[in-house]
Structures are given as structure tokens and as C-alpha cells.
Amino acid sequence: MLDKGSMRPARIINCTKISETLYHVEIELLKELPFKPRSPQFVMIWIPGLESIPMSIAGCKENLIELVVKPVGRTTLSLVNAKQGETIGVKGPLGKALKLDGSGKYLLVAGGSGLAPIKMLHEELESKKIEHTIVFGGRSASEIGDISGLLRGTCSRIYISSDDGSIGFKGSAVELALRLLEAETYTKVVACGPKPMLKYLAKGIARFRDVETWVILENMVKCGLGVCGSCEIDGSGLLVCRDGPGFLLEEVVEWLEVK
Amino acid sequence: MQINNSHPNLRINLAGIRLAHPFMNASGVVSSSPGLIRRLIVEGGCSAVVTKSITPKPRLGNNPPILVKLPCGGYINAVGLENPGKEIIRSIVSVGLELGVPVIVSVAGSSADEYLEVSIEAEEAKASAVELNLSCPHTEGYGLVFGQDPEATKYITGMVSSVLKIPVIAKLGPSDNIVKIAGKALEAGAKALTISNTIKAMIIDVYTGRPVLTNIYGGLSGPPLHPVAVRLIYEVYSELEPLIIGAGGVVNGESALEMIFAGASAIQVGSAIIDRGVVVLREILHEFEELLVKLEISDLGQCVGLAHRL
Ligand SMILES: Cc1cc2nc3c(=O)[nH]c(=O)nc-3n(C[C@H](O)[C@H](O)[C@H](O)COP(=O)(O)OP(=O)(O)OC[C@H]3O[C@@H](n4cnc5c(N)ncnc54)[C@H](O)[C@@H]3O)c2cc1C
Ligand SMILES: Cc1cc2nc3c(=O)[nH]c(=O)nc-3n(C[C@H](O)[C@H](O)[C@H](O)COP(=O)(O)O)c2cc1C
Numbered sequence: 001m002l003d004k005g006s007m008r009p010a011r012i013i014n015c016t017k018i019s020e021t022l023y024h025v026e027i028e029l030l031k032e033l034p035f036k037p038r039s040p041q042f043v044m045i046w047i048p049g050l051e052s053i054p055m056s057i058a059g060c061k062e063n064l065i066e067l068v069v070k071p072v073g074r075t076t077l078s079l080v081n082a083k084q085g086e087t088i089g090v091k092g093p094l095g096k097a098l099k100l101d102g103s104g105k106y107l108l109v110a111g112g113s114g115l116a117p118i119k120m121l122h123e124e125l126e127s128k129k130i131e132h133t134i135v136f137g138g139r140s141a142s143e144i145g146d147i148s149g150l151l152r153g154t155c156s157r158i159y160i161s162s163d164d165g166s167i168g169f170k171g172s173a174v175e176l177a178l179r180l181l182e183a184e185t186y187t188k189v190v191a192c193g194p195k196p197m198l199k200y201l202a203k204g205i206a207r208f209r210d211v212e213t214w215v216i217l218e219n220m221v222k223c224g225l226g227v228c229g230s231c232e233i234d235g236s237g238l239l240v241c242r243d244g245p246g247f248l249l250e251e252v253v254e255w256l257e258v259k
Numbered sequence: 260m261q262i263n264n265s266h267p268n269l270r271i272n273l274a275g276i277r278l279a280h281p282f283m284n285a286s287g288v289v290s291s292s293p294g295l296i297r298r299l300i301v302e303g304g305c306s307a308v309v310t311k312s313i314t315p316k317p318r319l320g321n322n323p324p325i326l327v328k329l330p331c332g333g334y335i336n337a338v339g340l341e342n343p344g345k346e347i348i349r350s351i352v353s354v355g356l357e358l359g360v361p362v363i364v365s366v367a368g369s370s371a372d373e374y375l376e377v378s379i380e381a382e383e384a385k386a387s388a389v390e391l392n393l394s395c396p397h398t399e400g401y402g403l404v405f406g407q408d409p410e411a412t413k414y415i416t417g418m419v420s421s422v423l424k425i426p427v428i429a430k431l432g433p434s435d436n437i438v439k440i441a442g443k444a445l446e447a448g449a450k451a452l453t454i455s456n457t458i459k460a461m462i463i464d465v466y467t468g469r470p471v472l473t474n475i476y477g478g479l480s481g482p483p484l485h486p487v488a489v490r491l492i493y494e495v496y497s498e499l500e501p502l503i504i505g506a507g508g509v510v511n512g513e514s515a516l517e518m519i520f521a522g523a524s525a526i527q528v529g530s531a532i533i534d535r536g537v538v539v540l541r542e543i544l545h546e547f548e549e550l551l552v553k554l555e556i557s558d559l560g561q562c563v564g565l566a567h568r569l
């Protein structure tokens with residue numbers, strides 16, 4: 001029997017550019033996943049001949065998985081340039097799902113490819129009719145592209161920020177999120193994006209004591225199954241691939257502050 | 260055997276190392292850093308911990324895919340001896356010293372001198388023993404080339420044993436020559452043998468026609484390895500009766516006891532941790548204890564190698 005650690009055959013069926021830096025990739029699994037994935041679980045995508053790399057699951061319906069990919073190197077580039085129908089391998093779902101409370105109000109903050117798990121979480125909150133706000137930030141309008149088209153819903157609002165002010169709020173996604181926290185009451189914050197963004201959030205959010213904050217982290221994931229130690233958050237014994245990739249901010253705040 | 264419904268005596272003396280029970284982790288599975296070793300002790304309740312195999316200098320290992328679950332159960336891995344180098348040994352051993360649990364440092368190298376260099380560091384750091392990995396099947400020039408060769412096994416084991424005061428354990432892999440290799444390791448001063456490492460193996464993806472592991476070859480572990488490991492232990496015990504630590508596909512009390520009956524005195528668990536987390540060690544220990552009670556075995560020592568005596 002195939003389980004989450006097995007390699008499943010899959011086919012790339014579609015890839016659309018959604019902004020200057022992000023692509024929406026749809027994958028059809030030829031063998032179904034062992035269980036329904038939940039945010040921020042991820043898969044290891046194997047491009048035969050190249051490597052296998054971790055990618056958050058941005059959406060999942062039956063045998064279709066969605067990814068949001070920011071090409072940064074060999075494997076991510078070949079993923080977004082793959083031909084329709086190209087066969088790849090998928091291992092997963094890996095990592096732990098976030099526990100969702102049935103009530104409360106969520107603030108989701110995303111930057112760059114951090115949009116992937118946030119999109120998935122947004123869809124879960126929508127299906128449970130839990131109210132939430134999404135903040136997505138980039139450097140400029142071209143980095144924002146058609147993000148809103150990916151995030152439709154009835155229980156959510158979407159705010160956009162850009163560093164240069166060419167679209168939405170002028171400033172970072174974190175600055176905007178902190179303003180929202182001052183103006184409204186949220187019970188949970190979930191953030192995913194580059195490490196400097198999460199570090200900045202950790203600093204700014206310290207004064208909102210009643211808010212439970214989760215951060216979704218990236219680190220060098222190799223085995224994806226909690227064995228090799230490659231993704232350990234320095235010295236803590238916490239593994240991004242098995243204990244995460246979502247962590248309570250308190251658990252990882254020291255690591256975020258280094259460098 | 261006596262009827263005894265109280266706790267059986269699980270204590271063992273492994274070449275002078277006192278263990279509260281026979282279960283420890285297998286090298287390479289959540290064992291590459293102080294934080295992970297702490298989890299094996301605190302969450303897993305290991306009676307001793309074995310580190311990832313350590314080489315003198317840090318090694319990066321292979322590119323993923325490095326670990327895949329097989330449809331038949333079990334895993335194939337080609338981690339490639341990724342490790343932080345000997346500098347990590349002191350901080351890992353100090354976790355064991357703090358928590359009162361023996362640390363066995365697994366040692367790998369590309370020459371006898373490298374095995375010796377890391378072993379000396381382990382002894383100086385106050386490790387309880389070293390385990391020489393003479394059997395890694397997926398890293399060119401390391402381990403397997405020595406472990407399949409009786410003379411190389413003797414040379415490396417002898418070189419390390421003659422210098423170290425702490426016990427030297429030789430970890431061997433599957434081989435048709437296992438009795439001869441085991442004999443050479445013991446002759447050269449090994450106080451115990453760990454049997455078995457993984458078997459060199461590979462998988463090919465039929466949808467693309469390509470080998471799945473970037474390294475092409477890997478090591479097979481988990482339940483498919485178990486009957487092979489039981490055979491290796493049985494053969495070696497029947498000829499030499501050495502102190503053996505059994506490893507290979509132990510997933511519950513029964514698969515552990517099978518290894519004890521074949522001749523093992525202690526047990527390492529690897530792949531089951533990948534499936535069920537480090538708590539699996541506590542679960543297996545619990546099942547093992549219950550099984551001994553059911554079989555009316557009051558003292559573990561009595562049943563080491565039992566299958567040879569019936
Ligand atoms: C849990 C998790 C979820 C992720 N989700 C997404 C996602 O949804 N969308 C997305 O675009 N990216 C995601 N990433 C990051 C993505 O995995 C890396 O960008 C990718 O591995 C780079 O590979 P490459 O060959 O293209 O680039 P390379 O040239 O190999 O490397 C470029 C940079 O990517 C990072 N990287 C390389 N290999 C890995 C690896 N095995 N694990 C983690 N980081 C690596 C390194 O920091 C490196 O500097 C995620 C990472 C993790 C850990
Ligand atoms: C991911 C992984 C990494 C391993 N790394 C090492 C290692 O560094 N050194 C070593 O001696 N054995 C290593 N092994 C082999 C195990 O220690 C053990 O001998 C083998 O897996 C059989 O036990 P199991 O079936 O319980 O997994 C590794 C095994 C796995 C699955």
C-alpha cells in the first residue's frame with residue numbers, strides 16, 4: 001500500500017503565471033493521497049532527473065493538487081516550465097495540520113510563495129464559515145498580479161500592500177497586519193513568508209498579548225519524514241518537516257531572531 | 260520456566276554498559292543533533308542512544324529524494340552519511356550525561372585513520388561506546404567496502420579497539436560471509452556486534468523509467484529486512500555466541516523477541532520511528548514486556564538465543 005512516504009506518480013496539467021514572481025501550478029495525481037491534506041501540510045515534488053523539493057499544498061480537490069511556486073533555482077524553474085502532461089513524483093502530505101477552532105476571527109498574513117499555505121487555510125476557513133482577513137504583500141503591483149483571483153470567498157476580506165505604494169497600502173504586509181490588529185479584534189494570526197518578514201512580525205506582535213500567533217516556516221527539507229535532521233530548527237530538536245511547518249510563535253521566536 | 264505475572268527483569272549488561280531495558284534507536288534515525296538525541300531519551304525512553312554515523316569532517320549527503328516508503332512496507336534510504344562532523348560529539352554526549360543515559364557514538368570513515376580519529380573524540384567526550392559503521396550501503400568509499408571484507412573489518416576494528424578503553428561495537432550488514440566477518444571483528448577486539456545494517460537496494464519509477472533515488476542505490480530497512488536480520492543474527496550466534504544488538508524491521512514486541520531468540524541481547528529500532536515517531540520505542544517496550552509476561556519469561560537473560568537450545 002502506498003502511504004504518505006511513498007512516491008506517487010502525477011502529471012502537471014496546468015501552469016499559469018499569476019504575478020511577476022509567482023506561478024499557479026496544477027497537478028493531477030495518478031494515485032490518490034492516503035488522506036486529505038490540510039494547511040500547512042506540504043508535498044515533496046520530484047522532478048525526475050532533478051531533485052525533489054518541498055512545496056506547500058495550496059489547494060486540493062480529489063486528485064488535483066494546486067501549488068503556488070516562486071521559481072528561485074533549478075528545480076522550481078523546471079517545475080514552472082514543465083510541459084503539460086509531464087510526469088513527476090509526489091510524496092506526502094507531510095507535516096502537521098493546524099488545529100482550527102470553530103469560532104474566532106483569523107488574520108492571515110502572506111508574502112511571496114507564503115501565499116500557498118495561506119490560500120489552503122483560507123479555503124478551509126471558508127468551508128467552515130470562519131471569518132478571516134487576508135493580507136498579502138509584495139514589493140510592487142507587478143509582484144501582486146492577479147492574487148485576488150485566487151482567493152475568492154464569502155467569509156473573508158483581502159488587503160494588499162506594496163512597498164512602493166503602486167497598489168494597495170504603502171508599506172509591508174506586516175505593517176498593514178499590525179494596523180488591522182490595532183483596529184479590530186482577532187483571535188489567531190497565521191503568517192507565512194520570507195524569514196525577515198516573520199522576524200518583523202514577531203517583534204511587532206509582541207504587544208498584542210491575547211492573540212495566538214502561528215508562523216509557517218521553511219528550512220532545508222530533505223527526507224520530509226522527520227528522520228535526517230536536515231530541517232531542525234537550530235538546537236531545538238524541532239523538525240520543520242514533522243513537527244511543523246506551522247509553529248506557535250513562542251516555540252521558534254529565538255530562531256527567527258538569529259541573523 | 261516460572262510463572263511470573265510481575266514485571267520481568269529486562270536489565271542487561273552490554274559489555275559493561277548497564278541498560279534498563281534492551282531498546283535503543285538505530286543510528287541515523289533522528290540522531291544527528293543534541294536536540295534530537297534529547298527527544299529520543301525523553302519522549303522515546305531509550306535505554307541508550309546511538310548517534311547518526313559521524314565522520315571527522317561535516318558531510319553534506321545526497322540530494323533528495325533520499326528516503327522513500329516502499330509499497331511492500333519498509334523504506335529505502337540514501338541519506339549519504341550527512342552529518343555535522345566530529346565537532347558535534349561533545350554536545351551530543353553531554354545530553355546523555357545530563358540525563359543519565361549511555362550514548363553510543365556511531366563512527367564512519369573513508370579510512371582506518373578516520374575511524375580512529377572520530378572514535379578517540381568519542382571516548383574523550385565520555386561516550387559509553389563506539390559503534391563502527393562498517394556497512395553503509397549507499398556512500399561510495401565508506402562503510403560497506405570495509406564491512407564486506409573480513410580483513411578490512413579486522414584491520415579497522417583492531418586499530419580502534421587497541422587504542423580505546425570504552426567498548427567497540429562493530430556494525431555489520433547483510434553478507435553471505437557474515438560469520439567470517441563477525442569472527443574477524445571479534446578477534447580484533449569488538450566487544451559486541453550490531454546486526455544488521457540495511458541491504459543495498461534500489462527502486463525504479465515505472466512511469467518515468469528512472470531510478471527514484473538521486474543516488475540510484477540506497478539501503479532497504481524496515482519489515483522486509485527483518486527475516487534477513489533474524490537469519491544473520493541466528494547464523495552468527497550459532498557459530499560464535501557473541502554479544503549481539505539486533506536491528507532490522509523491529510516494529511513490535513514479537514519482532515523484537517524473535518531477534519532475542521535468534522541471539523540478540525539488545526534491540527535497535529529505526530524505520531518504525533519513521534512511521535510512528537520516537538514514542539514507538541515506548542510502545543514496543545510495553546508490548547515486549549507484556550509478551551514476556553504472557554510467555555512466562557521472568558528474566559530476559561534466559562531467553563537470549565533460546566531458538567538454538569530447543
Ligand atoms: C515546508 C516548505 C514548503 C515550501 N513551500 C513552497 C511553496 O509553496 N512555493 C514555493 O515556491 N516554495 C516553497 N518552498 C521553498 C522551496 O522548497 C525552495 O524554493 C526550493 O526547494 C528551491 O529549489 P530549487 O532547486 O529551485 O533552487 P536551488 O537553487 O536548489 O535553491 C534556491 C534556494 O532555495 C532553498 N532550498 C533549496 N533546496 C531546498 C529544500 N530542499 N528545502 C527547502 N529549501 C530549499 C535554499 O535556501 C536555496 O538557497 C517551501 C519550502 C519548505 C521547507
Ligand atoms: C534514514 C536512515 C538513515 C540511516 N543512517 C544510518 C547511519 O548513519 N549509520 C548506520 O550505521 N546505520 C544507518 N541506518 C541503518 C539503521 O541504523 C538500521 O541498521 C537499519 O535501518 C535497520 O533497522 P530498521 O529496519 O529498524 O530501520 C539508517 C537507516 C535509515 C532508515
Ligand code: FES
Binds near residue numbers: 229
Ligand atoms: S527533512 Fe529530514 S528531518 Fe526534516
